Amino acid sequence: MLTISQVTKSFGARTLFSDVSLQVNRGNRIGLIGPNGAGKSTLFSLILGHDSPDEGAIVLQKGARAGYLPQESVPAGKETILELALLGGSLNSSAAEIVDDLDLDHQREAKAKRILSGLAFRERDFTRPASEFSGGWISRAHLARLLVAEPDLLLLDEPTNHLDLQSVGWLQNYLREYTGAIVLVSHDRAFLNALVEKIVEFDRGKLVHYQGDYEAYLTQRAARRDQQLAAFKNQQREIAKLQTFIDRFGAKNTKAAQAQSKRKQIERMEKIEAPEPEMASVHFRFPQPARSGARVLEVKQLQHAYGEILVYRDLNLTIERGQRTVLVGPNGAGKSTLLKLLAGVLPVQRGERRLGINVELGYFSQHRAEMFDLRRTVLAEALAMANPPGEQIVRSILGAFLFRGDDVFKPVSVLSGGEKSRLALAKLLLAPPNLLLMDEPTTHLDMRSIEALVGALRQYEGTLLFISHDVYFIRQIATSVLRVQDGEVTLFPGDYDYYLDKSARDAAVLAGTVDSDNMNSESRSVGGKNGKERKRREAEERQAKYQLRQEWQSRLSEIEKRIVALERRQNELVSTLENQNDGDSGAAASLELKQVADELAQLLPEWERLAAQSAGANAER
Numbered sequence: 001m002l003t004i005s006q007v008t009k010s011f012g013a014r015t016l017f018s019d020v021s022l023q024v025n026r027g028n029r030i031g032l033i034g035p036n037g038a039g040k041s042t043l044f045s046l047i048l049g050h051d052s053p054d055e056g057a058i059v060l061q062k063g064a065r066a067g068y069l070p071q072e073s074v075p076a077g078k079e080t081i082l083e084l085a086l087l088g089g090s091l092n093s094s095a096a097e098i099v100d101d102l103d104l105d106h107q108r109e110a111k112a113k114r115i116l117s118g119l120a121f122r123e124r125d126f127t128r129p130a131s132e133f134s135g136g137w138i139s140r141a142h143l144a145r146l147l148v149a150e151p152d153l154l155l156l157d158e159p160t161n162h163l164d165l166q167s168v169g170w171l172q173n174y175l176r177e178y179t180g181a182i183v184l185v186s187h188d189r190a191f192l193n194a195l196v197e198k199i200v201e202f203d204r205g206k207l208v209h210y211q212g213d214y215e216a217y218l219t220q221r222a223a224r225r226d227q228q229l230a231a232f233k234n235q236q237r238e239i240a241k242l243q244t245f246i247d248r249f250g251a252k253n254t255k256a257a258q259a260q261s262k263r264k265q266i267e268r269m270e271k272i273e274a275p276e277p278e279m280a281s282v283h284f285r286f287p288q289p290a291r292s293g294a295r296v297l298e299v300k301q302l303q304h305a306y307g308e309i310l311v312y313r314d315l316n317l318t319i320e321r322g323q324r325t326v327l328v329g330p331n332g333a334g335k336s337t338l339l340k341l342l343a344g345v346l347p348v349q350r351g352e353r354r355l356g357i358n359v360e361l362g363y364f365s366q367h368r369a370e371m372f373d374l375r376r377t378v379l380a381e382a383l384a385m386a387n388p389p390g391e392q393i394v395r396s397i398l399g400a401f402l403f404r405g406d407d408v409f410k411p412v413s414v415l416s417g418g419e420k421s422r423l424a425l426a427k428l429l430l431a432p433p434n435l436l437l438m439d440e441p442t443t444h445l446d447m448r449s450i451e452a453l454v455g456a457l458r459q460y461e462g463t464l465l466f467i468s469h470d471v472y473f474i475r476q477i478a479t480s481v482l483r484v485q486d487g488e489v490t491l492f493p494g495d496y497d498y499y500l501d502k503s504a505r506d507a508a509v510l511a512g513t514v515d516s517d518n519m520n521s522e523s524r525s526v527g528g529k530n531g532k533e534r535k536r537r538e539a540e541e542r543q544a545k546y547q548l549r550q551e552w553q554s555r556l557s558e559i560e561k562r563i564v565a566l567e568r569r570q571n572e573l574v575s576t577l578e579n580q581n582d583g584d585s586g587a588a589a590s591l592e593l594k595q596v597a598d599e600l601a602q603l604l605p606e607w608e609r610l611a612a613q614s615a616g617a618n619a620e621r
Helices: 040-047 081-086 095-101 106-118 135-149 165-176 189-195 214-249 256-268 335-343 378-383 391-400 405-409 417-430 447-459 471-477 496-511 536-579 583-620
Strands: 002-011 014-024 029-033 055-060 066-069 153-157 181-185 198-203 206-211 295-306 309-320 324-328 350-355 361-365 435-439 463-467 480-485 488-492
Touching: 002 040, 014 040, 014 055, 014 206, 029 040, 029 189, 029 214, 040 055, 040 153, 040 181, 066 135, 081 106, 081 135, 106 135, 106 165, 106 536, 106 583, 135 165, 165 189, 181 189, 189 214, 189 471, 198 214, 206 214, 214 256, 295 335, 309 335, 309 463, 309 488, 324 335, 324 471, 335 361, 335 435, 335 463, 361 417, 378 391, 378 405, 378 417, 391 405, 391 417, 391 447, 417 447, 447 471, 471 496, 480 496, 488 496, 536 583
Parallel strands: 029 181, 029 198, 066 153, 153 181, 324 463, 324 480, 361 435, 435 463
Antiparallel strands: 002 014, 002 055, 198 206, 295 309, 295 350, 480 488
């Protein structure tokens, strides 16, 4: 489908990559990785024809369509979210040019609604102007737009950056069934492991190919590095041996010819480069914060609302020293709101928020511009603190977050949003508070920077609460889970896998498929209504509603799978009819196409009814 052959691309005197080749076939799942600035986005630009290679060729199969999701949000116009999801053509097309010509047929609209729902849009969002949404939500709508269009080749640049855990899971499952080819840039290891069958790495201007997922890549890369290091050392020993002979006998008439021969032998050698030193984790100790009291932060009878929308009522929560807790829950449950309330960024509307003894609080948000002195250099800004740990340690930490060499002398004013986020993280870790609240800290970080952050937070001796959609990062850091849902919070005193297992077992008990007498009551409610207030009748009503939602969801899932299969077959039949020359086979295809269309016409109204019922039931919860 796509052939990249011996491509070279330079910018000025810098060669970004040279003589790179890649073959992408239908159905391939390829992870494209490499450090920031290695050329991943540039390669996408070349594939899309937005730029031209200096040498080599890029050929997309005739008639094949490529769709691209950029890492940065694309501006939205006056179209609604649903209209944006239904827009055809390139992402660079103007909405004003396309929106009047939309073919809002019933099937495409139903498909768009399913995809938008999977990406956590609510039904009432469909008719809202896209311009009312944040950049992250607009990126979700553009992702929906791509999935509705079903291009033959999907080019996705950090597609999970603006998604919550539930939406990442939905997208992961959807892409598993996608019939086209996918080339994916992502820093999310768990997402890559779930999807890709091949890793292609930018390594010092070359593309290196590895079979398997990201974990397989790590194993193969380590073996390749060991082989390269051994070969490099052997060659260097050979060169040293030849050079010793040249230095010793080069000036002697009787040995001059031999010395000259050995000199040419060195010149003719194809030099083996030493592998780059590993930078997978940090190798230094961070300054540790002062010890706080046992009770770090407490809220009592907390209430918070946005206008008439009540998010929390009578919320009680205690954070204890040493907790490493991830906040999880469905989109819109109030995770970021809770983190801001705990951080003091949002004022308490009703109730009480109290910090513990000797608590120093630090808050990092991916959505808030950090306050820097823009006139300073990166290094000067990092050193601008009461008791800096020393320039060497500061430069080491900055290097772990991709500020290497002369990068530390760049003015803060010229940094991108991602670079400012990395600098903010580095500053937090240079002088960490003993209570650290972080909202999506891995956004804008590449793999090595994430490993650096993991290494830093493992050393951290304070208390940590964070939100993340990166399952790998969560598993590396969290020792407890705080679920936020329906205005209540529930603490699970175990890691993320414990939470998943416990949630599944609790759901089974609610559904009546497991005897509750055999289950351990290992989670404890720390907010919301008191257990004494939950009467038996209310519990029975909740269970009945839960079972009804499960039945609706099960049937909805079955219909969705059937609709996807029918739409896929419909596309195949249309393609067959467009290209066939046999009248008999054409008649058979036409008959089957009518049967497929009839079944879709029957299923789509049922899907819409069940989707509306499920959405209404979820809104009542």
